[in-house]
Each structure stands twice: as structure tokens, then as C-alpha cells.
Amino acid sequence: MARCVVRLQSLLCEPVLQQPYLLGSAVTRHLRRPLPWVASQHRDFHTTRGDFKEAAENSKITIHFINQDGERTTTTATEGESLLDVVVNKNLDFSGFGACEGTLACSTCHLIFDKNVFNKLEPLVDEELDMLDLAYGLTDTSRLGCQVFVQKGMDGMTVQVPQKVNDIRKAAESSWKQ
Amino acid sequence: MLMRAGFTDEDRVIVHSPESKHPLIGEYEKGARKRAPGLGVPWTRQNFHFIQTSRVFRLVVCSFRRYLLLTEATLCHNMSTCILRAPVSKGFSLQFATTFAKKTSCYGVQRLGSTAAPQPQVCIVGGGPAGFYTAQHLLRSHKGVQVDVFEKLPVPFGLVRFGVAPDHPEVKNVINTFTQTARQDRCGFYGNVTVGSDVTVEELKQAYHAVILSYGAEGSRSLGIPGEELSGVHSAKDFVGWYNGVPGNKDLKPDLSAETAVILGQGNVALDVARILLSPLELLKKTDITAGSLEAIADSRVRRVLIVGRRGPLQVACTIKELREMINLPGTQPALDPRDFQGLREAVQDVPRPRKRLTELLMKAALEKAAGKEAEREWSLRFLRSPTHILPSPDRSRAAGIRLAVTRLEGSGEHARAVLTGEVEEVECGLIVSSIGYQSLPIDPAVPFDLRQAIIPNRMGRVQQAPGLYCSGWVKRGPAGVIATTMNDSFDTARSVLEDMESGQLDTSTPRAGACALHTLLKQRGVTPVSFAGWEKIDAVETARGREVGKPREKLVDVRDMLKVASL
Numbered sequence: 001m002a003r004c005v006v007r008l009q010s011l012l013c014e015p016v017l018q019q020p021y022l023l024g025s026a027v028t029r030h031l032r033r034p035l036p037w038v039a040s041q042h043r044d045f046h047t048t049r050g051d052f053k054e055a056a057e058n059s060k061i062t063i064h065f066i067n068q069d070g071e072r073t074t075t076t077a078t079e080g081e082s083l084l085d086v087v088v089n090k091n092l093d094f095s096g097f098g099a100c101e102g103t104l105a106c107s108t109c110h111l112i113f114d115k116n117v118f119n120k121l122e123p124l125v126d127e128e129l130d131m132l133d134l135a136y137g138l139t140d141t142s143r144l145g146c147q148v149f150v151q152k153g154m155d156g157m158t159v160q161v162p163q164k165v166n167d168i169r170k171a172a173e174s175s176w177k178q
Numbered sequence: 179m180l181m182r183a184g185f186t187d188e189d190r191v192i193v194h195s196p197e198s199k200h201p202l203i204g205e206y207e208k209g210a211r212k213r214a215p216g217l218g219v220p221w222t223r224q225n226f227h228f229i230q231t232s233r234v235f236r237l238v239v240c241s242f243r244r245y246l247l248l249t250e251a252t253l254c255h256n257m258s259t260c261i262l263r264a265p266v267s268k269g270f271s272l273q274f275a276t277t278f279a280k281k282t283s284c285y286g287v288q289r290l291g292s293t294a295a296p297q298p299q300v301c302i303v304g305g306g307p308a309g310f311y312t313a314q315h316l317l318r319s320h321k322g323v324q325v326d327v328f329e330k331l332p333v334p335f336g337l338v339r340f341g342v343a344p345d346h347p348e349v350k351n352v353i354n355t356f357t358q359t360a361r362q363d364r365c366g367f368y369g370n371v372t373v374g375s376d377v378t379v380e381e382l383k384q385a386y387h388a389v390i391l392s393y394g395a396e397g398s399r400s401l402g403i404p405g406e407e408l409s410g411v412h413s414a415k416d417f418v419g420w421y422n423g424v425p426g427n428k429d430l431k432p433d434l435s436a437e438t439a440v441i442l443g444q445g446n447v448a449l450d451v452a453r454i455l456l457s458p459l460e461l462l463k464k465t466d467i468t469a470g471s472l473e474a475i476a477d478s479r480v481r482r483v484l485i486v487g488r489r490g491p492l493q494v495a496c497t498i499k500e501l502r503e504m505i506n507l508p509g510t511q512p513a514l515d516p517r518d519f520q521g522l523r524e525a526v527q528d529v530p531r532p533r534k535r536l537t538e539l540l541m542k543a544a545l546e547k548a549a550g551k552e553a554e555r556e557w558s559l560r561f562l563r564s565p566t567h568i569l570p571s572p573d574r575s576r577a578a579g580i581r582l583a584v585t586r587l588e589g590s591g592e593h594a595r596a597v598l599t600g601e602v603e604e605v606e607c608g609l610i611v612s613s614i615g616y617q618s619l620p621i622d623p624a625v626p627f628d629l630r631q632a633i634i635p636n637r638m639g640r641v642q643q644a645p646g647l648y649c650s651g652w653v654k655r656g657p658a659g660v661i662a663t664t665m666n667d668s669f670d671t672a673r674s675v676l677e678d679m680e681s682g683q684l685d686t687s688t689p690r691a692g693a694c695a696l697h698t699l700l701k702q703r704g705v706t707p708v709s710f711a712g713w714e715k716i717d718a719v720e721t722a723r724g725r726e727v728g729k730p731r732e733k734l735v736d737v738r739d740m741l742k743v744a745s746l
Contacts (some may be wrong), residue, residue: 095315096665099355103348106662130499133532134660 061150064158067094072158079152083145083159084109094161102146104128107135109145112160121148137162298323298679299692301386303373303621305329306336308392308651310356311665315672317364320679326366326386326693328373331425332708332740333716334360336394338661340422343450344465345457347730352661360710366693369708370741374621376705377696383624383646385695387686388675391625391634391641391649392668395616395657401442405568406612409433410577414447414613421454421471423733425740428470433576434478436608440580442565443613444487445495449504451611452483456555458509466724466731483557484605488564488596490587491518491540492525498536504557505543513558514544529591562586563603564596568610579606616657631656639671646684648675712744719743 060076063086067073073093077086084098087109100106104127113121118141124132128147135142142162300316302309305327313325333339335353342349360367371377373393382389398413400406410433412420419427439455441448454462459476467475487494505512519541526537540559562585569579581604585596618634620627626644628635633656634649641647650671651664659667678684700707716734723732734740 093318095318095669096311096662099352099662099665100348101351101354103351105346105348105351106660108662108665126502127499129535130497130502133535134497134662136662136666138531 061152061155063150063154064156065092065094065161066158067161077150077154079150081150083111083148083150086150087145097161098146104131104144104146107131107144110135110137110142110162111145111148112137112139112162113141113143113148114158115141117154117157118143120153135162297689298388298684298686299386299690300325300388300390300675301382301692302327302390302392303379303382304336304391304393304651304653305331305334305367305369306392306394306651307338307352307356307661307664308394308653308668309336309390310334310359311668312390312392312650312672313365314355314359315669316675317359317362319672319676322364324364324366324692326368327360328371328377328382329367329369330372330393332369332737332744333713334367334369334710340419340424341447342422343418343454344421344467345453345461347465349661367708367710367713368693369713369744370737371700371705371707376703377699379622379624379647381696381699385691385693387646387690388678388684389647390639390671390675391647391653392651392671393618393621393653395618395632395652397617397619397632398612399615399617401565401568401612401614403565403567405570405577408568408570408577409575410608411568411610411612414441414443414451414611415616417451417611418447421467421475423468423735425735425737428468428735432474433608434474434480436606437479438482438484438605438607439480439609439611440605440607441483441485441611441613443495443615444485444559445613445615446497446500448485448611448613449496449500451613452485452557453500453504453507455480455483456507456510456557461508464728466729466733468733468735469727470735480609481555483555484560484607485557486560486563486565486582488562488585489594490561491522491537491559492529492533492590493587493592493594494536494540494559496536498532498539501536501539505539507557509553510555510557511553512543513556514540515558516544518559518561519544525590562596564598566602569604576608577610578608579604580610616652618653618657639667639674640678706741706745708741708744715746716740716743 061079063075063077063083065073065075065087075086075090075092077083077090081089082102084102086092087094087097096108099108102109110132121143124143124147128144132138132142132144135144139162298320300323302313302325309327309329313327316323316325327334329336335356338350338352338356359365373379373382379389379391398415400413405411412430412432416427416430417432420430420432434455441451454467454475455478459472462472462475504510519537522537522541526534529537560582563582564585565580566583567581568577569581570576571578581602584599584601584603586599587594588597589595617632619632620629624644625647626635626642627633634653635642636649636654639648639650639654641649648671650668652658654671655667675684679686717731720731720733724730726732734743
């Protein structure tokens with residue numbers, strides 16, 4: 001009898017254990033929420049963040065991602081989601097994307113936009129620029145994915161996930177020491 | 179290591195025992211509805227029945243209701259362990275196999291995965307961000323690899339837990355992705371195992387196909403000036419370790435009774451130390467700073483912090499986010515000298531944007547008058563000063579001041595050099611924190627180490643003149659960079675390992691024992707590894723204790739406490 005229970009338990013736990021990336025958007029969103037007990041100096045300016053329940057009813061917006069190897073992934077997003085949300089929810093396979101889970105503490109959600117899309121995005125705040133300055137392969141049309149929210153006008157846009165720097169002996173990195 | 183998972187016909191199981199010469203399993207008749215002989219009965223060679231000669235033999239084990247067919251087990255003699263790999267039938271319960279294995283004096287059972295694909299065994303030394311990101315990339319890219327992470331402390335995550343400042347909790351979010359990695363079937367975690375003393379790298383090389391060293395930098399660069407050994411002088415590594423709960427630093431007892439503290443170095447770690455020294459207690463109370471250090475900081479009389487650097491404002495190593503935080507720190511004000519910034523506005527016009535914005539922020543802070551009431555606490559950046567002596571108190575028992583030589587710059591930009599001018603000045607202070615860099619140390623004679631650069635000599639993560647050895651993180655490139663830098667670097671090393679597996683440079687055709695080979699060894703040496711589940715118990719206790727006092731966690735700072743909780 002005990003063995004049957006054990007097997008049942010393993011049946012239930014197994015899918016979650018074996019596919020850890022499918023934790024579900026609600027859980028990952030919870031994980032990414034800024035911790036409430038720390039006094040923050042640079043949060044709460046997500047003014048364009050729509051209510052997710054309402055957003056789900058809006059039409060889907062198509063976005064193309066081109067990854068580090070030149071491979072293209074096409075996915076649909078909901079208006080009001082951040083591009084980091086899109087990558088996480090759709091399980092897009094970009095190594096190390098969104099390490100700090102959207103709290104402006106890293107630059108791993110760095111994305112490169114087409115100029116015409118870039119110009120239409122909400123302006124950067126200092127806090128985003130601070131982190132963007134540390135990103136690999138920074139360009140004039142770079143933004144952090146966690147700060148860019150999907151809008152109707154973005155339907156069909158192409159976004160690049162920047163090249164990783166393989167030659168770690170590049171002089172540029174040595175200037176940013178801890 | 180013992181996991182619960184469903185199996186398919188393709189899966190294999192390792193059943194291994196301390197007695198290497200004796201295979202444990204014999205053949206049973208399929209279809210015979212009786213309890214397998216041997217449950218509770220000690221195994222002897224008479225029970226076994228070899229179908230084929232020496233290396234390969236068949237095995238059938240009957241469970242209570244189902245029949246498990248373990249066939250074509252391959253015998254590997256490896257140190258003191260006998261490894262049997264065999265596919266198991268559907269419905270095989272690993273839990274059962276474990277019980278079965280225990281009763282027949284097997285050591286343990288480990289799922290391996292599909293028989294078709296190769297099962298490379300990789301060992302990672304060091305359970306910090308470098309270790310986990312390397313593991314993550316390997317596990318994602320190779321569906322058969324088994325990765326075991328060895329960590330000196332019972333708790334994982336390295337500098338993410340022990341280096342990131344308590345008031346930067348969002349930076350610690352990476353722990354979530356590391357946790358996902360560690361919970362995967364093919365990832366093992368062995369805390370409380372010190373590589374170099376509990377187990378040697380040579381022994382790891384025998385048990386694994388590849389060994390990746392990511393043990394970071396546990397030492398710090400020394401100032402090399404007289405008075406450095408006086409009480410009141412600490413390396414930033416130790417000071418940060420103290421407020422972050424590194425077990426080895428819990429008895430640091432830094433002297434916070436003097437009004438002035440001097441920090442040598444102008445990087446982000448220096449700013450972290452300054453910020454923790456000057457932050458309002460109400461803010462610190464809600465972080466995961468250790469209780470002991472919070473108490474000491476509550477009684478601190480430090481009101482003025484000087485952050486000293488040898489070069490000028492254009493060479494500060496800190497980044498803008500941390501500087502902004504310092505400028506906006508409640509209850510404090512910056513005391514920057516506008517004369518340090520003369521002529522800089524023109525000089526920064528053509529530099530890259532990050533440096534330009536940083537310098538402009540510094541200039542703004544230097545030139546703006548403080549609005550409203552003057553703050554009680556003050557911090558400043560002192561440029562062009564190089565420490566020459568730490569001056570003792572009259573009774574020579576502790577540091578009471580520091581002598582700084584004035585420098586000037588030769589050259590410009592990132593590579594400008596500081597040259598002594600001959601002038602000196604002295605500053606009275608009670609606490610000196612040297613934040614001039616962490617430093618890696620050699621941990622094992624089998625690993626080449628460049629003492630001058632304090633890193634493991636390597637190309638693209640492959641250790642030079644040491645096939646089968648790789649490195650990632652600070653021990654590979656030097657102690658610089660944020661977590662994202664280490665992440666990319668770790669991915670690069672993982673790619674090198676995968677390339678070598680593919681090309682055959684790393685021979686993964688013969689199976690290796692992996693962690694199984696080390697269990698007996700560790701047991702004999704009196705070492706009890708802490709599994710990831712053990713860490714999760716520690717995590718639960720820390721979080722529960724933190725909840726009681728309004729903190730995210732109350733860290734355990736004693737290794738004995740950690741081990742006690744992990745073994746509950």
C-alpha cells in the first residue's frame with residue numbers, strides 16, 4: 001500500500017521536477033516581484049504596465065526574436081506584457097536571460113531593436129540606463145527587455161538578442177572591476 | 179542523489195556497493211510470483227548467476243507487484259565501487275530499488291538515464307554563480323550529462339549569498355534559477371566537502387570525465403604596507419563576510435567606535451562597505467544582514483567614511499547604480515571636493531557613455547549644495563592618495579590612523595598610472611577596510627596555478643597542460659565583474675567542455691563512477707556531504723527565523739548549526 005502511495009506521489013511530482021522551466025507565468029511573475037520589505041529608491045515607475053487580466057483579452061501581437069546564433073523564433077505576446085515576460089512565459093531558450101527577474105539589477109535582458117521601433121518606445125529612465133551601460137554589445141537601439149512593454153504598434157517587429165562576447169580578454173570588460 | 183522518478187525501458191540504474199569485487203545482482207525467473215530472494219537475506223556469490231562472462235550479466239529483480247528486468251548490466255571496477263548499468267522496465271520504482279539496495283548492502287542507487295546516449299559525468303568544484311551557471315549550460319545542452327557540484331560550505335550560492343550586499347536583495351534573484359538547476363535529476367549537490375583536503379582533484383579526475391574548477395577567490399590582495407596586521411584593519415572580503423554571515427568571519431568584531439573609517443579602494447565593494455556602515459538602522463533591520471553584525475552596527479559611532487583611491491575621478495572602478503545609491507542614501511551627504519573635478523567636463527566629452535555618465539553624476543554631487551538640513555553622516559571620495567603606513571595607537575595595540583601619499587596621474591583614461599609626488603598626509607581613523615581586490619588561491623597540487631596573476635592558467639576555460647580540467651568564474655579570469663559577467667564566462671567554459679566531448683578530446687566512451695565512487699571515500703574520511711535537500715532545510719529554518727523578526731531570512735552563521743539542521 002505504501003509503495004502505491006509512493007508511486008502516486010512520484011507520478012504527481014515528476015512532471016514538475018523534470019521540467020523545471022514550466023513553473024507557470026503566475027509563479028515566475030511572483031518570483032520577479034520586488035520584495036516588499038526593502039525600501040527601494042528606484043522602483044514603481046512601471047506606469048504603463050497594464051492589468052494582466054484585461055491584457056489577456058486583447059489581441060495577440062507577433063514578435064520575432066533572433067538569438068545569438070542567428071536563429072529566429074516567432075511568438076505572440078499580449079499587450080502590456082514586458083518583453084522579459086514574453087521570453088519567460090513562452091519559454092524561449094535564451095541562455096541566462098533575465099537573471100534578476102526584472103528588478104533592474106542586471107543587464108541580461110538586453111535586446112536590440114530596429115531604429116523605427118526604438119524611437120517609438122517610452123523614454124529611458126536613469127535606472128534603466130545605469131544597467132544598460134553595463135550590457136554586452138550595447139548599441140544605439142538597445143533597451144532592457146524588462147522595461148519595454150508590448151503595444152499594438154509592435155506587431156511583427158524583430159528583436160535581436162545580442163551576441164555573447166566570446167573573447168573574454170577584451171579590454172572593455174577589464175575597466176568595470178568590482 | 180536518491181531521486182524519485184518514473185523509468186522507461188531505456189533507463190538505466192546504477193547499483194553499487196562498497197565491496198567492489200562482488201556484483202550484487204543475480205537472475206530471477208521472470209513470471210515467478212514470489213518475493214525476490216535476497217530481500218533481507220545477505221547476498222553471497224552463490225546467489226548470483228552469471229549469464230555471460232565477466233563484464234556483462236543479466237539481472238531480473240522482482241518487486242512486490244511488478245517485475246523489473248535489469249538486463250545487460252555492465253560491470254565497471256572503479257576504485258571501491260562496482261557499477262552496474264542496466265535498463266529497467268516500466269514501472270520500476272527507484273524508491274523500491276533503494277530499499278532493495280540498502281537491504282542487500284548496496285550503497286545507493288542512482289538513476290542514469292537512457293542507455294542509448296552517453297552518460298558523461300562532470301564534476302564542478304564550487305557552488306557559487308560560476309559553478310551553477312556552468313552546470314546549467316551543460317545540463318541544458320547535453321541531455322545525458324550528469325553534473326555534480328561540490329561546495330566547501332554546507333550552503334550553496336557562494337558570493338550571491340555571501341558577497342551581494344544585504345540591501346540588494348533583487349540581485350539575489352538568480353538563486354531561483356540556480357535552485358531550478360540544482361533540483362534537476364541530473365544535477366547533484368554535495369555541500370560540506372572541501373576539495374583539496376576531503377577529496378583530491380586527482381580522485382575527482384578518476385571518478386569523473388571532466389572536472390571544472392569554479393571555486394572563486396577566497397583570499398584578498400594584501401596592501402603590503404606596515405601596520406596592516408594591526409587590530410582595526412580588515413580586508414573588505416572579511417568585512418563583507420562578517421555582515422553577510424560567512425562562518426569564518428563571524429568573530430571578526432570590527433572596531434566601530436571611532437568617528438572616522440577609511441576604505442581603501444573605490445570599487446563597488448568599497449561602496450557596499452561604506453553604505454552598510456552609514457545606512458540608517460531602520461533600513462538595515464529589514465534586510466538579511468546577520469543579527470550579530472546588526473547589533474554591532476547599532477552601537478557604531480562611525481559618522482564619516484573616506485573612500486580612498488590612488489587615481490582620479492576618471493578611474494573609479496565603481497559603477498553608476500551604486501554611486502547613485504550612495505548619493506541618495508538617507509541621513510547622509512556626500513562631501514566631494516569640487517577641485518577634484520576641475521577641467522573634467524571637457525575631458526569626458528569623448529569617453530564612452532558609461533564613464534561619461536558616471537563622471538557627470540560625480541561632478542553634480544560635488545558641485546551641488548546640500549539642500550535643507552545638513553546630514554549627520556558623511557562620506558567622501560578621496561582621490562590621488564596611496565596608503566604607505568597604517569599608524570598605530572600610542573599603546574600600539576590597534577590602528578589609529580593612516581598615512582597617505584599624494585599621487586599624480588601619468589597618462590589618461592583607464593590606463594592612467596598613479597605616480598608619487600613626495601607629499602604625504604595623515605588621517606585619524608579607527609577602522610580601515612582594504613577593498614583592493616579579492617584573490618584566488620591554489621587548492622590542490624594537481625591543478626596548475628599562476629601565482630603572479632592568481633588565476634588558473636587556461637585557454638577558453640581549458641586548463642593548460644591538464645586535460646580533463648576546466649575552470650570558470652573568478653578563478654579563471656580574475657576577481658572582477660558582476661554576476662552577468664560570470665554567467666557569460668561560465669557559458670563559455672561549458673561550451674568548451676561540450677566541444678571537447680563532441681570532438682573526442684574528452685573521452686566519454688568509458689563510463690565513470692561519478693559521485694558513487696566518492697561516497698565510501700568520504701565516509702572513511704568522516705565527511706558527511708550535505709545534499710540540496712539538506713540546504714533546503716537550512717533555507718526553511720533561516721526563512722522561518724527571519725519571518726519572526728521581519729527579515730527575509732536570519733542566516734545561520736555556524737557550520738555546526740547548518741549541519742545539524744541539514745541532517746534533521
